[in-house]
Amino acid sequence: MRPPRLSRALLVPVVLATVAASLLTSGAARAAGEAGAVDMLPILAGLVLILVGAKLGGTLFESIGQPAVLGELLAGVVLGNLGLVGIHALESLRTDLGLSILAQIGVLFLLFQVGLGSDVQKMMAVGVSSFMVALLGVITPMVLGYFVSLWFFPAHHPLTHWFVGATLTATSVGITARVLADLRRTDSTEGRIILGAAVIDDVMGLIVLAVVAGIIAAADRGAAFQPVTVLWIGGKSLLFLLGAVIVGRWLSERTFKLAARLRGEGILVAVALAFCFGIAYLAGRVGLAPIVGAFAAGLVLDEVHYRELNERHHEGRDLHELLKPIAAFLVPVFFVLMGIRVDLAAFAQPGVLGFATVLTLVAALGKQACSLGVFEKECDRLAVGLGMIPRGEVGLIFASIGSTLMIAGERVVDAAVFSAVVVMVSLTTLVTPPLLVWRLRAIDARAATREKPGRR
Amino acid sequence: MRPPRLSRALLVPVVLATVAASLLTSGAARAAGEAGAVDMLPILAGLVLILVGAKLGGTLFESIGQPAVLGELLAGVVLGNLGLVGIHALESLRTDLGLSILAQIGVLFLLFQVGLGSDVQKMMAVGVSSFMVALLGVITPMVLGYFVSLWFFPAHHPLTHWFVGATLTATSVGITARVLADLRRTDSTEGRIILGAAVIDDVMGLIVLAVVAGIIAAADRGAAFQPVTVLWIGGKSLLFLLGAVIVGRWLSERTFKLAARLRGEGILVAVALAFCFGIAYLAGRVGLAPIVGAFAAGLVLDEVHYRELNERHHEGRDLHELLKPIAAFLVPVFFVLMGIRVDLAAFAQPGVLGFATVLTLVAALGKQACSLGVFEKECDRLAVGLGMIPRGEVGLIFASIGSTLMIAGERVVDAAVFSAVVVMVSLTTLVTPPLLVWRLRAIDARAATREKPGRR
Numbered sequence A, B: 001m002r003p004p005r006l007s008r009a010l011l012v013p014v015v016l017a018t019v020a021a022s023l024l025t026s027g028a029a030r031a032a033g034e035a036g037a038v039d040m041l042p043i044l045a046g047l048v049l050i051l052v053g054a055k056l057g058g059t060l061f062e063s064i065g066q067p068a069v070l071g072e073l074l075a076g077v078v079l080g081n082l083g084l085v086g087i088h089a090l091e092s093l094r095t096d097l098g099l100s101i102l103a104q105i106g107v108l109f110l111l112f113q114v115g116l117g118s119d120v121q122k123m124m125a126v127g128v129s130s131f132m133v134a135l136l137g138v139i140t141p142m143v144l145g146y147f148v149s150l151w152f153f154p155a156h157h158p159l160t161h162w163f164v165g166a167t168l169t170a171t172s173v174g175i176t177a178r179v180l181a182d183l184r185r186t187d188s189t190e191g192r193i194i195l196g197a198a199v200i201d202d203v204m205g206l207i208v209l210a211v212v213a214g215i216i217a218a219a220d221r222g223a224a225f226q227p228v229t230v231l232w233i234g235g236k237s238l239l240f241l242l243g244a245v246i247v248g249r250w251l252s253e254r255t256f257k258l259a260a261r262l263r264g265e266g267i268l269v270a271v272a273l274a275f276c277f278g279i280a281y282l283a284g285r286v287g288l289a290p291i292v293g294a295f296a297a298g299l300v301l302d303e304v305h306y307r308e309l310n311e312r313h314h315e316g317r318d319l320h321e322l323l324k325p326i327a328a329f330l331v332p333v334f335f336v337l338m339g340i341r342v343d344l345a346a347f348a349q350p351g352v353l354g355f356a357t358v359l360t361l362v363a364a365l366g367k368q369a370c371s372l373g374v375f376e377k378e379c380d381r382l383a384v385g386l387g388m389i390p391r392g393e394v395g396l397i398f399a400s401i402g403s404t405l406m407i408a409g410e411r412v413v414d415a416a417v418f419s420a421v422v423v424m425v426s427l428t429t430l431v432t433p434p435l436l437v438w439r440l441r442a443i444d445a446r447a448a449t450r451e452k453p454g455r456r
Helices: A006-025 A041-063 A068-080 A089-095 A097-116 A120-125 A127-152 A158-167 A173-182 A189-221 A227-259 A267-285 A290-300 A303-313 A319-340 A353-373 A381-387 A393-402 A415-451 B006-025 B041-063 B068-080 B089-095 B097-116 B120-125 B127-152 B158-167 B173-182 B189-221 B227-259 B267-285 B290-300 B303-313 B319-340 B353-373 B381-387 B393-402 B415-451
Strands: none
Touching (some): A041 A068, A041 A089, A068 A319, A068 A415, A097 A267, A097 B097, A120 A189, A158 A415, A173 A290, A173 A319, A189 A227, A227 A290, A267 A290, A267 A319, A353 A415, B068 B173, B097 B290, B120 B189, B173 B381, B189 B290, B189 B393, B227 B267, B227 B290, B267 B319, B353 B381, B381 B415
8 A cells, every 4th residue: 555645645635624614604595494403514514524634634644654643633733723824614613512522422432442442450450550650640740830830920829820730730541542542552551551540640630620729719718628528529539430340340240131131233332332421421420521431431341241142132243343433433523623622823822832832841741750650660651651641621621610710809810821721732632642652662662672582 | 032021111211211310400519620611411311311211112112013213212202201200300301402413413324324225226216106206295285284274273374374284295204214224124115215205305395495485485575486596496406416316426436446545444434424424414505404415325325436445444344334333323312312302291282282183194194195106016005105104303494494484473383383293293203113014014914925825
């Protein structure tokens, strides 16, 4: 297979986007026949652009030895920033509710698949490292973020600096999980430590947010902060995780045993998805990210649970195979949409770029402290540190909460800080795939060299 | 496999719904961590209920010899009408935007699959019958609707009666397509005539709406009606259908030839879906239902088009197999949601029930005129007439447009008429599966008896 010519490959998405843009804007006079229903047309147009963009971007980057996910992200960046060359029609993609929902379901699938490919025992075996990686990865960026904010905005209230630090804490595991999957390294020691740490990290991030936001709200009211609320929030999410692993396994076994008695087609897919969505829902209810629940659902769902179901229905293939087409549809929607949401214009705002650059550096370097938490000898510490870099929605959510909090009459997160957080999220997302690929390949190369005399 | 006990099977969805309802309402204090993002939790809870309900309902009805789709519809009716027994928490399912979008994508998949299983040549062979079936099925209910409206509301403006007639015209092919698929009769003569007629019917419905709404708008302004707009609307959609069949085939071949050069996983699924969504989008742009586009996309996409792609990527399985898991996820969402939207309370409105009953009868009987349009000898005319009964979204869309139109100071479609249309849509949807199953089984039984001496 010869690699596609770069220039043409780059041209195609631009031309496509231009055509789509003209279609989207031309004749706003849509037939009256659609009034009253959900307007599916922008969603359909968006899906076509996203799927085509994802595959073109993926092909381009795979042909230069990079993971497909980077191509999908950059295809999204192109689609989302055509406004810079005067094409504004696609900007609605960034806020389209339908695409956003499909993307969220897509990332649930990804983590469910990753969970299915993971093993509780093996995850537990690196549990101490995962915990330490998460802890160091929360504390270091938070402290660094505090000082960066203090340096740039010395006049702000000290609590606002802590809030900026808090936006740097939570790792967004989607990108790393996808890179690991693209490189088939999900089941490596590094992969397991990162995935475990990301789950714990999410719990810690939740606690950090509760503490910082609670202290700020109490300070603004002049009241004392109630540590008991924080205990409750932390306890709830730990309870969920324990429950998911212990009760979840039993529940999965029971569910599929009962489901084996159902009739009709597609039972395995429907029941497995209901299980995944159910646990994801419960995770969301205790305040964790739903993807943590989807991962837990995959983790506890074991092939033996649905063996009986499969034998009765002769659906024959295993769940992993059945989920592939759904993932092929929905997972790219998530990554392309993440790219679309990278707002290049935010990089150019005066007074933002300096702070954003330092914040991004601190975000990336701060997570390198994670490598100190790895106790396994055969594990590459740098790979773990790099895998923890991406910040995602959680950082943005923190920032948006901060922009609603007031202290001493000033907003905790103002427009400039918010833009800087957006830039930080974008950059940490975009730099991780190439860095992680570079590192994992270097390990492989080293291993290959070491083994050369013996085996190859 | 022993059939599930009926009483228990009925109990489970109710208990599940009650638990879910309490979860949905309890502690509205969701963690602040979610502010700013799409709230996925109601969608996830809804999907769990829908998937579990679909499979329980499907099992129940398959075990009594009815198609799964009827069980899915009735599971939805139960979920959507728990308000009648005091549980109101699930009523938000009826209007949830996310579920609605997933359902719309689900019905696109269904029609795409049906299209993939159909053959243009064979469709064309029964084209004359399809056209006559569509024509008779539009005219008869419309005329009958006019007289029913005149009978119940003699004081209304004559044009409002024509509008009521118009709401009875368009067949909603989703239900029939699903029943045909459940019974593996998509490729029968009856199946082909119904599918073809439903496509043509959609074009005619569009023209009828444009004419009636145009005349009403013109009459209200005191201006003359411009027939040229109607010509343009009809011409556009005919052009689309011709284009889809002729250009679509060429486009499909080219697209998959180019796609064979892409790299990465899931290319076939992604490209096929982009093709389906693209044609569905274009159908929507000319004012047709997007499902007509999805059906056309499936119709022109031929296995030979993606043979090269499959050989290069060793994805091995054919598209039909790959789409199955996606359909298993999304198609039930459509049918359960249709059931959820059946508002039993609408049946009990004073002054509605009489009109609604007669309107439903006229809607069902009016389509029986379709059987006169069938010229094939070996085709069961009653099955065609029954298959054309369901009215769906299009009827509701017509009604909602009517409620925005005014003539001589009165609303063309008032609240009572609107409710009656809702009841008509619900009932025609619910009666079709059992009637069609009964008829198709009767044909099979007759054929078996006739063949008995020879073969069995």
